[in-house]
Structures are given as C-alpha cells and as structure tokens.
Amino acid sequence: MRGIGRVLAGLLVVTITSLLMVVPVSAEKVKIEFWHAMGGGTTGVIDRMVADFNYTHPDIEVAVQYKGSYRETLNATIAAARQGTPPNVIQSFEIGTRQNIDSGIFVPFQELLKPGEVDWNDFLDPVLNYYRVDEKLYSMPFNSSNPILYYNKDMFKKAGLDPDNPPTTFEGIIETSQKIVDKGIAKGGITWALHSWFYEQWLANMGQNLVNKENGREGLATEAYVNSEKSLKIIKWWKELYDKGLWTNPGIENWSQARQNFISQRTAMLITSTSSVTSVTNSGKEQGFEVGTAPIPIPAGETRNGVVIGGASLWIVKNEDPAKEQAAKEFVKWMSLPENQIRWHKATGYFPIRKSAVDVLEKEGWFKQHSNYKTAFDQLLETKSIRPTQGALIGRFMEVRTIIEKAIESILNDQGSIEEVMDKANKDINDSLQEYNRVVH
Amino acid sequence: MDSRFGQKKLPYILLLPSIIVSILFLYYPAIKSFILSLYKTAFFGMKKIFVGGENFIELFTSPDYLNSIIISLIFSAGVVVIGLAISLFIAVLVNQDVKGVRIYRIGLIWPYALSPAVAGTIWLFLFNPTAGLVNYITESLWGISPDWISNGKLALLMVIGAAIWKNLGYNIVFYLAALQNIPREVLEAADVDGASDIYKFFKITFFFLQPTTLFLIITNLIYAFFDTFGVIDILTKGGPVNATTTLIYKLFIDAFQNYKSGLAAAQSIILFIMVMGLTIAQFKWTDNKIQYGA
Numbered sequence: 001m002r003g004i005g006r007v008l009a010g011l012l013v014v015t016i017t018s019l020l021m022v023v024p025v026s027a028e029k030v031k032i033e034f035w036h037a038m039g040g041g042t043t044g045v046i047d048r049m050v051a052d053f054n055y056t057h058p059d060i061e062v063a064v065q066y067k068g069s070y071r072e073t074l075n076a077t078i079a080a081a082r083q084g085t086p087p088n089v090i091q092s093f094e095i096g097t098r099q100n101i102d103s104g105i106f107v108p109f110q111e112l113l114k115p116g117e118v119d120w121n122d123f124l125d126p127v128l129n130y131y132r133v134d135e136k137l138y139s140m141p142f143n144s145s146n147p148i149l150y151y152n153k154d155m156f157k158k159a160g161l162d163p164d165n166p167p168t169t170f171e172g173i174i175e176t177s178q179k180i181v182d183k184g185i186a187k188g189g190i191t192w193a194l195h196s197w198f199y200e201q202w203l204a205n206m207g208q209n210l211v212n213k214e215n216g217r218e219g220l221a222t223e224a225y226v227n228s229e230k231s232l233k234i235i236k237w238w239k240e241l242y243d244k245g246l247w248t249n250p251g252i253e254n255w256s257q258a259r260q261n262f263i264s265q266r267t268a269m270l271i272t273s274t275s276s277v278t279s280v281t282n283s284g285k286e287q288g289f290e291v292g293t294a295p296i297p298i299p300a301g302e303t304r305n306g307v308v309i310g311g312a313s314l315w316i317v318k319n320e321d322p323a324k325e326q327a328a329k330e331f332v333k334w335m336s337l338p339e340n341q342i343r344w345h346k347a348t349g350y351f352p353i354r355k356s357a358v359d360v361l362e363k364e365g366w367f368k369q370h371s372n373y374k375t376a377f378d379q380l381l382e383t384k385s386i387r388p389t390q391g392a393l394i395g396r397f398m399e400v401r402t403i404i405e406k407a408i409e410s411i412l413n414d415q416g417s418i419e420e421v422m423d424k425a426n427k428d429i430n431d432s433l434q435e436y437n438r439v440v441h
Numbered sequence: 442m443d444s445r446f447g448q449k450k451l452p453y454i455l456l457l458p459s460i461i462v463s464i465l466f467l468y469y470p471a472i473k474s475f476i477l478s479l480y481k482t483a484f485f486g487m488k489k490i491f492v493g494g495e496n497f498i499e500l501f502t503s504p505d506y507l508n509s510i511i512i513s514l515i516f517s518a519g520v521v522v523i524g525l526a527i528s529l530f531i532a533v534l535v536n537q538d539v540k541g542v543r544i545y546r547i548g549l550i551w552p553y554a555l556s557p558a559v560a561g562t563i564w565l566f567l568f569n570p571t572a573g574l575v576n577y578i579t580e581s582l583w584g585i586s587p588d589w590i591s592n593g594k595l596a597l598l599m600v601i602g603a604a605i606w607k608n609l610g611y612n613i614v615f616y617l618a619a620l621q622n623i624p625r626e627v628l629e630a631a632d633v634d635g636a637s638d639i640y641k642f643f644k645i646t647f648f649f650l651q652p653t654t655l656f657l658i659i660t661n662l663i664y665a666f667f668d669t670f671g672v673i674d675i676l677t678k679g680g681p682v683n684a685t686t687t688l689i690y691k692l693f694i695d696a697f698q699n700y701k702s703g704l705a706a707a708q709s710i711i712l713f714i715m716v717m718g719l720t721i722a723q724f725k726w727t728d729n730k731i732q733y734g735a
Contacts, residue, residue, distance in 0.1 A: 075697065078484050099700075103484045248571075251590045252680050257571075266571055395483075399699040410682040413593065432699075439483045439490055 030060050030327040032088035035067045035077060037312070038143075045347045053334050060327045062089075070096070070312060071398065077317065081105040086317040088328040091142060093312045094130060095397035098216065101138055102395065102440045106315045110137045112329045118336075126383045127353045129390045130309045133217070139313035140332045143350040145275040146307040147192075147201050148376050149297065153290040155185050155268040166269075166294040170237045173269070173297050177246035180268045188248035190241065191261040192271035194409060195253050196401035198296075199234060200308060204388040205298050206230045207305045211433065216393035220437045224429035226404060227422040233299055235411060235418050242412050249412065252405050263287055271296060273310065274376035277349045281372055293375040306383025308391040311350060349373070351380065395436035403428045471713070477706035486702050496707035506708075508683055509691040512597070516687050517665035519601040520608070521658055527605065528612030528657075529650070533642075535613070536620045546617070553610030557671025564603040565676055593684030596677050600685045603676060604669045612657055619653040620646070659723040666715065688712060 038046050043066050050064040067073040070093035080086045092100055100106055120128065120137075127141045153163040159179050167176045177189020192198055203210055208230040211221035225231060241247035248267050250257035255272065262270035263283045270280070277293070284291035298304055314335060316328045334340065341352035342360055352358055358377070361367060367374040383389050394400050407425035411418055478496055482489040500506045535546050552560065567575050568589040576586045589599045623646060631641050670689050673679060679686035679694060686694070688708065696705035 071698070078487070082487065099484070103487060105487075249588070249591045252678065257569075261571060264572070396699055402694070402698065406680075406682050409591070409680065413591070413682065415682065435481065436483065439481045440488055 028059060030323050032060065032062055032324055032327045032331065034062050034064045034089045034331065035073050035087045036064070036091040037067060037070045037073045037093075038091070039066065039068075042348055045344070049335065049340060049344070053331060057330065057334075060330060062331055074100075078103065078105065081317065086319070088317055088319060088324050089331060090315050090317065091312050092139070092315050094310060094391065095394070095401075097131065097133065097138065097313075098393040098395050098397070100315055101133060105318055106138065107318050107325060108136055108138045109140050109314075109316055109329070109332065112316065112325060118333060122338075122354045122356050124351070124353055124355060124358070124380070125385060126306070126309050126380055126389070127351075129385055131313055133393065139315045140336055141309075141313045141353050142311070142335060143275070143344070143348070144309050144311040144353055145273045145350055146310055146376065146380055147198055147271055147296050148274055148277075148379060149294040150262060150270040150272065150276075150280055151292050151294065152186075152262070152265065152268045152284070153292045155180060155265070155289070156292075158185050159183050159268075163290075163292065166292060167297060168294060169297050169300040171300050174237075174241060174244070174246065177241065177269070178244070181246060186266060186268045188261070188267040189246040190269040190271070191248040191250055191258050191267040193250050193253055193255045193258045194405055195255070196404040196408075197310060198271060199231075199404060199408065200392070201296060202234045202298065203231060204308045204391070205296065205305050206233070206302050207386065207388050209388050210392040211394060211429075215387045215390060217387065217390060220441065221392070221394060221433050222430065222437065224400070224426050224433070226407070226429060227419070227426040230302075232418060232422060235408065235422065237299070238408065239411055239418065252409065259283075265289065274351070274373075275311075275349045277370075277372045277376060279349075291372065293372040295375065295379045304382075305386060306389045307379055308389055309380070351377070394433065395440060396432050399432050400429050403432070474706040474709050477703055478710050480703040480706075482702040483700060489703065492703070496704050497711075499704065500707055500711070505683060505686075506691065509686045509688050512683070512685065513666060513687040513689075515597065516601060516604070516669075516685075517662055520604050520665040520669075521661045523601070524605040524608060524661060525612060525654065525657055528609055529616050529654075531609070532613045532616035532620055533646075536617060546613075549613055550610035552606055553608065553614075555607065557607065557669070558675060560603060560607045561672045561675030564599065564606075564672075568599050568676075590677065591681050593681050596681055596684050600669075600673055600676055603672045604665065607672060608661065608664055612661070615653050615657055616650065619650050623649045655726055656723075659719060659726075663716070663719055666719075667712070 034050065036046055046066075047064060050062050054061055065087075067076050067090075070091070073090055074092055074096055077086060077090050077092075086105065123141070127144055128137070131137055131139060131141050149166060151166050156163040156166070156176075159176075161176060161179065167173050173190060180186050180189050200210060203225075208228055209215040209225055211225065212223040213219040213221045215221070238247065242249065248261050250261055258270060258272060259276065259280065261267050263280070265287065272280070281291045295304075296307070314332045316325060316332060319325050319328075336353065338352070338354050338357040338360065341354055341357040344350060345352040345357070345361070346366075352361065367377065403425050407421050410416060411421050415421070416424075477486065477489075479491060479493055480486075480489040481492050481495070531549055535542055535549060539545075555563075567573050570576055570586065570588045570590055573589075575589075580586045587595055589595045627645055627649075628641060631645055636644070666687070667689055669687065670693060673685055673687065673690050674693075677685040679690045689712070692705050692708040692712070695701045695708065
C-alpha cells in the first residue's frame with residue numbers, strides 16, 4: 001500500500017510542477033478585481049470605463065463589481081481581506097479615510113509610485129487637501145462633490161423675487177422661504193436631507209473644526225466641537241426654519257425624498273450634492289420649471305471659507321503578488337487621467353479632479369452651456385485651504401454622523417433644549433473617539 | 442439497545458451529521474460570540490482588546506439600550522395583542538359560509554407570502570407623508586397630513602402596523618384551523634340552551650382557541666423580537682431618534698454601522714438568553730398548562 005501511495009504522490013508532484021510551468025506562458029494577463037459603490041445609471045458609466053481600460057491594456061484584466069453602498073463595499077472588503085481573498089481596488093467614501101488607514105489592509109497609493117510618476121501639481125488643491133494624510137496620499141481621489149443650493153426660478157418670479165439673485169445667507173433663506181409660503185406658491189420654502197454632511201459643510205464654511213487635534217489631522221482626535229458657538233448657530237437656524245414650517249423634513253439621510261420634494265414643487269429650494277446637477281436640472285425641465293444654482297448659504301456676517309470635498313477615492317488593497325498591486329496602480333492612474341475625468345464629469349456631474357481637465361472643459365465652453373456646473377466649481381475653487389475645510393479625520397465617522405443626525409432630529413421634535421442635546425451629543429462623540437483610539441492604537 | 446446493535450458506536454455515528462451541523466452553525470458561533478462579547482473590537486475583530494464585562498455594563502447603563510428594550514416591549518406587545526385580536530376577528534369572519542369565501546381567505550393569507558422588503562416598500566409608499574395614499578385620504582377627508590416618518594409615536598405605530606399586516610396571514614391560518622376543529626355538538630348544545638352569540642364566543646369558542654392562542658402568542662413574540670428587522674430597516678431605519686430602534690435593530694446598527702462587534706456580540710448574548718426563556722415558556726405552557734376536550 002505504502003509503495004503505491006508514494007508512486008501516486010510522486011506523480012501528483014510531477015503533474016503539478018508541469019502545470020505550474022505551463023501557466024505563466026498561457027496566462028500573461030494579470031487579473032484584478034475592482035469593487036465600487038456607484039449604483040443606478042452610474043454603474044454603466046463605470047462598466048464602460050473599465051471595458052476601455054481592458055481594451056487598451058492587453059496585459060491587465062479588470063473585473064468590475066458593484067457592491068452596494070460605500071459602507072457595504074467596505075464591509076465586504078474587510079471580510080474578504082480577513083479570508084485572504086480581497087479585491088485589488090475598491091472605491092471608498094471620504095469619511096472612511098481614517099478607518100481605512102488604521103485597518104492596515106490597504107497599500108498607501110503614493111508608496112507604489114516612483115517619484116514623478118503622477119504629476120500632483122495638476123490635481124485640484126481642495127481634493128488633495130482632503131485625501132493627503134501625514135503628507136501622504138493613501139488613495140487616489142476619484143469622484144468628488146460638494147453641496148449647493150438649487151432653486152426654482154419660476155417660483156421666484158411668481159413670488160416677485162429676482163430669479164437671478166438667490167439668497168446666500170441664513171437670514172435670506174428664511175426671508176425668501178417665508179415669502180414663498182405666505183404667497184401660497186409652495187408648501188415649504190426649502191428642503192434638504194436630514195444628513196450630518198450638510199451640517200459639517202456649514203461648520204467648515206464658518207471656519208470651525210469638527211474635532212480637536214486640528215480636525216484629527218495632527219494626531220487622533222479625542223474631542224468634538226458640536227456644542228461650539230458656531231455649531232449652535234447652525235442648529236438654531238435649522239430649528240427656526242422647521243418651527244416656522246419653512247423647511248420640509250425628508251427624513252434622515254433621505255436624499256431621494258428631498259429631491260422629490262423639490263422636483264414635485266413642494267418646496268422652492270433644495271440643498272443637495274453637485275453630483276445631482278444634471279438630473280435635477282433635467283427633471284426641472286420635464287416638470288416645466290427652470291433650475292438655478294447658488295453656493296450654500298451661511299449666516300450673515302460670517303466669512304465664507306468654502307466647502308469640504310465629499311465623495312470617494314480609490315484604494316489599493318494589499319496583495320501578496322506585487323504584479324497585482326502594480327496592475328491595480330496602473331488602473332487607478334488611468335482612471336484619473338484628464339480625458340477620463342472629463343468623461344466621468346460629463347456623465348455624472350462629479351467634479352473632474354485635475355486642473356488640465358478643467359482647462360479643457362473651459363475651452364470647450366462646457367461651463368457656459370451648463371452654468372449650474374459653474375456654481376459648483378466656483379464654490380470649490382474659492383475654498384480656502386484651512387483645517388476646517390480640509391475635512392475631519394475620524395475613526396468611526398458613521399457613528400458620529402448618526403449621533404449628530406439623531407441630536408438634530410430630537411431638537412426639531414422639541415425633545416430637549418438645543419444646548420442640552422448638543423452637549424450630550426458632544427459627549428457621545430467624545431466617547432466614540434476615545435474608544436476607537438483605545439482599540440486601534 | 443446495546444444487545445441489539447452489538448456496540449455503543451452506531452447511535453453516535455447516526456447522530457454525527459446533526460451534531461456536526463449543530464457544532465458548526467450553532468455552538469461554535471455561539472461560543473465565538475460569547476468570547477467576542479468580552480472584547481472591544483474594530484474592523485470586525487481585526488483589532489481587539491480584552492475588557493471583561495465592560496460591554497455588558499455599558500449596555501445596561503446606556504440610555505439608548507434601555508430605550509431600545511422599552512421600544513421592543515411596546516412593539517412586541519402591540520404586534521401580539523393588536524395582531525392576534527385582528528387575526529381572530531378576521532378568522533371568525535372568514536369561517537362563515539359566504540359566497541366566495543375561499544377567495545377572501547386567499548386574499549387575507551396572501552401578505553404572509555411577501556418578503557419583509559416588499560411589505561416594507563408597500564407601506565413606505567402608503568405612508569409617505571408627501572406622496573402617500575394614506576395622507577392623500579386623511580388630507581382630503583379631514584385636512585390633516587400626519588408626518589409618519591418624523592413623528593416618533595406615529596412612526597412606531599406605522600411599523601407596528603406593517604409588522605402586524607405582514608404576519609396576519611400566518612395567524613389567520615392557525616385560527617381558522619382551530620375554529621374549524623371546534624366540536625359542533627358543543628355549539629349546538631349552547632344554541633339549544635338559548636345562549637347568545639357573544640356568550641357563545643367568549644365562553645365556548647374562545648375556550649377552545651386557548652391552546653392556539655398561546656402558541657400564537659409565543660410565535661408572534663419571537664416574530665416581533667427577531668424577525669421584524671427587514672420591515673424596520675426599510676420603513677424607518679430605527680428612527681426618528683431611536684423611536685423604532687428595537688433590540689435587534691440596535692444590534693444591527695452597532696455591528697454593521699458602528700463596527701462595534703464586541704458590543705454587538707454582548708447584545709446577541711442578551712437576546713440569546715431571551716429566546717431561551719421564550720422557548721422554555723413555549724414548551725412548558727403549550728404542553729402542560731392547557732387541557733381541554735378529551
């Protein structure tokens with residue numbers, strides 16, 4: 001018996017080695033996997049871009065997969081990495097940056113590059129400012145957006161307001177909304193999803209950090225500033241709008257309901273992401289009204305510091321095979337090329353992230369034809385490079401957002417005074433920050 | 442037995458498959474989550490530190506967790522009491538001899554075949570504060586437009602309603618079967634004695650329905666506690682301000698949104714103890730405490 005076993009084992013070894021020797025010859029292609037979170041029509045845009053990449057890169061084959069929301073994509077990646085079968089490139093949202101770095105499953109993008117391989121001077125500053133941590137780019141910015149004000153020009157005309165002069169201050173929003181509602185032109189003045197993102201944008205715009213340690217960029221944050229004076233200013237305004245029946249509540253993180261409120265003309269104004277410029281403008285046209293855009297409002301008398309870049313970036317997952325990491329790098333670099341960025345911007349409304357891409361669009365007259373994109377762009381380019389607009393780095397950002405959203409919701413529902421609720425929220429965030437630091441470091 | 446099989450091994454070999462399945466899918470995960478509940482974790486356990494009973498202390502001193510216990514109790518009481526009352530009422534109605542009763546029966550049992558996601562979406566459309574059918578009706582009739590999403594009490598009511606509706610078919614089937622099993626002689630004897638319909642229902646019918654009712658109370662409790670995640674996730678996501686965050690939804694949020702696997706494991710241990718209690722209750726009461734008829 002033993003003799004036969006040995007012979008069999010020997011045969012097996014011979015077969016396997018011969019197979020291994022054949023493999024490198026027949027499969028030159030490096031196969032990598034790309035997981036993303038772009039649903040709806042955008043899935044098709046990504047698919048076509050990946051197909052083009054595969055066509056122009058005969059030695060690499062990218063398999064692309066839509067993995068649900070950003071959160072689901074990240075969850076799936078962590079789970080796959082633990083089992084030893086991770087994808088090679090994933091799209092992850094901006095607020096996951098701290099966590100992705102600490103998870104240790106990604107290769108810092110810049111470490112894969114030779115000096116001068118990517119011309120970072122060509123990238124827009126606000127984008128680099130967000131994604132650069134400790135002087136290093138851990139990921140390649142990909143889809144970027146920020147919030148702007150959309151308004152119904154026809155309703156403005158009916159209310160006797162100047163359709164080319166939308167409100168830019170908190171006070172102006174209240175005044176305009178009041179006129180719209182008083183004259184019975186719409187049920188509500190303005191709407192936006194009850195999302196912490198907008199709150200964070202206002203805070204940054206007023207020059208206030210969200211957390212300490214320079215917004216978590218000079219070490220791990222340990223304390224939040226959601227009970228600061230500027231924070232309370234935002235909440236008080238929000239509450240006033242709600243109490244006067246001027247702000248229509250679409251529900252927590254309910255982007256689509258907010259859009260629906262505006263498109264079905266229940267409100268005259270909407271604040272949402274610039275990534276909706278195309279669809280909101282077109283839907284408005286279908287409903288027979290013209291959509292105008294403006295920068296997000298801030299309190300009168302405050303200096304405008306600009307917005308925090310939102311969106312996502314591409315991360316390369318660590319792999320034992322350097323060839324796969326290199327292929328992943330090629331793919332990520334390709335996605336950020338100016339021509340691909342222009343295509344991406346035109347198809348989705350997300351910003352192109354390179355100066356050369358912006359130049360081409362300007363020469364083409366793109367912004368003249370599509371003035372609503374210009375609003376978004378100017379707001380981004382006029383952003384000052386300070387800590388608050390750089391965006392906060394927080395480990396459990398999702399939890400922090402939930403805390404903020406629940407706090408705002410309970411204030412709107414009169415479950416406690418603004419100061420009380422925000423103090424408690426601040427304490428809850430501090431606990432979250434400190435627990436994260438304790439576990440991770 | 443020994444003499445018959447000749448050795449003690451055979452029964453164990455026959456039991457092996459189910460033991461392996463139980464160990465793999467039941468005991469191993471249960472022990473794992475018990476161990477995990479003693480840790481604070483990040484990234485699904487890629488990093489963790491031992492904290493002993495801290496997770497449990499944190500839970501029972503957290504107003505949010507205590508609140509989710511209360512919400513769970515209100516929610517399950519609503520689902521069980523209102524749900525069973527409506528089911529019994531409908532079951533009695535469709536137990537009558539009317540034309541087309543089969544069609545009614547199928548129509549009433551039908552919601553049970555829907556997945557929670559579909560049921561949730563239907564209710565979401567019905568109760569959408571700005572575009573929903575329910576508010577269209579309330580507005581045209583009474584000029585009011587209740588905000589089912591951002592008012593905590595209404596949201597809880599809506600979720601209870603959806604959960605009841607989803608499970609209605611299940612309850613009706615059991616009640617209908619029980620109603621048809623009531624011996625006719627007893628009811629006829631009551632008729633002869635000149636008992637009123639109401640008297641007959643509460644003294645006779647209800648008496649015969651006791652075992653079914655007890656069974657349904659327990660299964661509905663288990664349903665309300667553990668199987669209503671889908672409806673809540675689609676309708677309210679636990680909001681507004683935790684107003685519909687039940688124990689199971691809180692566990693989900695901590696595990697998959699806040700990445701606190703340790704804390705979530707501690708919550709699953711607490712839920713595990715609750716299920717155990719309910720199961721023991723079910724075995725005890727449905728077997729021993731109810732006797733009737735023969």
